[in-house]
């Protein structure tokens with residue numbers, strides 16, 4: 010713990026060096042420390058997050074806000090005071106801005122975006138640095154990102170370790186650089202580089218950045234020319250856009266996704282947690298089943314350089330799988346996704362077999378779960394697929410459902426996915442369930458075990474329309490194994506025939522109904538999953554969707570999306586669909602959702618209600 014007098018802020022005024030909490034005693038100065046400090050003589054508590062040192066003729070402003078030196082309010086205050094102090098100090102001839110520990114500031118403090126905004130803003134500090142009559146140098150190491158890079162761009166010189174990385178990841182948070190980044194980077198690095206970096210959010214190595222002129226060891230670049238507007242006007246526009254984005258649901262969702270990814274990494278199980286778990290080396294693996302999914306997993310393992318047995322009981326399927334793997338690996342090499350070296354080595358790492366004995370010593374066999382309802386993703390995604398088919402049976406077309414869901418943000422609609430994974434897979438899963446229940450289905454079956462059943466997929470299966478692999482499924486393709494999906498009037502005829510035979514009156518279905526039925530049915534299941542303790546928090550579900558189903562990041566995940574819509578509204582619509590579709594158990598409203606909706610519980614308290622610690 011350090012305590013030192015660092016400023017002379019007036020009693021009761023805001024401490025400009027840090028966070029001023031309370032002043033019950035009469036005191037004329039405040040005491041700052043990097044830690045929350047109870048000082049005997051007063052209750053004044055302040056946090057210093059920029060260490061100010063003078064070494065020789067250099068003033069060093071070292072940002073000290075671990076772990077990533079985010080530019081929190083206390084850091085901004087510290088930088089602001091530091092640059093003013095260095096400007097005033099006659100002994101100081103130059104100023105160095107740097108980060109303590111692992112990195113130069115990695116950007117604004119994302120947690121502060123959802124709090125009341127507090128000055129000083131970053132552009133104000135940046136302008137003070139730029140206007141400082143003494144040279145201001147950014148000494149960069151680690152990850153110099155977002156607001157951190159903007160600060161560096163305001164400095165007169167930038168020097169960096171070769172290993173340092175710079176970038177504007179704001180786009181991943183639904184934002185744009187808001188402290189002159191959009192104005193200054195093009196002037197330093199050129200329009201093309203700036204457009205690439207700002208729109209991709211990619212981190213650029215210092216060696217590459219130097220080439221672009223972002224890291225400038227030699228002198229202050231004269232950055233006066235503007236592409237479209239004078240600098241001041243450009244800055245004004247940038248601030249306006251930044252404010253608009255910051256208030257948008259998209260940015261909130263992306264900020265949520267950023268923290269959700271980190272939250273789920275801190276997992277806890279009854280017999281261990283993320284701190285105590287020790288990774289076991291994986292030297293050999295086996296994949297059982299050489300279908301689309303099995304082959305995909307083999308490709309991932311081979312790309313990581315891990316030996317893998319591919320086990321199949323049927324020689325023809327085994328050979329088909331091997332062909333598929335070879336072609337995917339060759340494609341990956343061509344696209345530069347894996348190196349030619351990895352591609353060549355893959356052939357030696359892959360061992361096809363039809364003998365289970367070969368698998369007895371392998372370290373890992375990934376399990377391909379197809380029918381189990383107990384798992385998170387499959388269980389939650391079940392209603393999604395089922396509702397899609399029901400919508401088509403009631404009046405929509407597969408292409409309409411796909412278009413609406415792609416507009417919603419999914420990378421590929423549910424029927425295109427079914428064609429990709431295979432109509433036969435969906436058919437066989439249903440047949441397995443029917444077999445377990447001792448039921449035989451026909452094309453006329455409308456209920457199975459008291460639940461609504463749609464035999465449309467079965468029709469396509471019996472017509473040999475198995476999806477991409479046969480060149481026809483819910484769409485037609487340019488060839489068997491083709492990728493270009495085109496609407497097929499034959500499919501419309503099949504659907505209409507199905508409805509006519511079963512006496513189903515088709516109707517117009519709105520986009521809103523499609524989105525609600527697809528999304529709310531799986532959200533309802535998501536709340537049941539929380540209720541059952543299958544997931545320990547909504548973030549688990551959302552990250553699973555972001556990665557497993559490429560759910561749009563700008564919506565955060567299905568649970569965050571539900572929260573944004575409002576639980577009361579989601580609950581009411583689920584009740585509405587339950588009334589209209591009483592034979593689909595996925596519309597039975599979740600008890601947890603009902604409780605949360607009734608009490609308008611904020612998302613961070615959902616689990617207290619799910620686990621019963623709050624009722």
Ligand SMILES: CCCCCCCC/C=C\C=C\CC(=O)SCCNC(=O)CCNC(=O)[C@H](O)C(C)(C)COP(=O)(O)OP(=O)(O)OC[C@H]1O[C@@H](n2cnc3c(N)ncnc32)[C@H](O)[C@@H]1OP(=O)(O)O
Nearest residue numbers: 077079115116117118119120131154155156178187188271
């Ligand atoms: C309203 C009017 C305003 C008008 C004026 C506008 C002025 C606006 C000015 C500036 C705006 C700037 C925008 C930004 O700068 S946005 C932020 C840009 N930066 C980022 O997005 C970086 C995000 N972080 C990362 O990518 C990584 O964390 C990385 C820095 C690469 C380090 O990775 P790694 O070593 O793997 O560490 P972790 O990711 O696990 O992170 C460690 C913990 O630190 C927390 N963290 C990281 N970055 C931030 C951040 N920017 N803000 C807050 N917290 C951050 C992270 O959550 C980890 O903590 P925990 O484990 O507790 O979750």
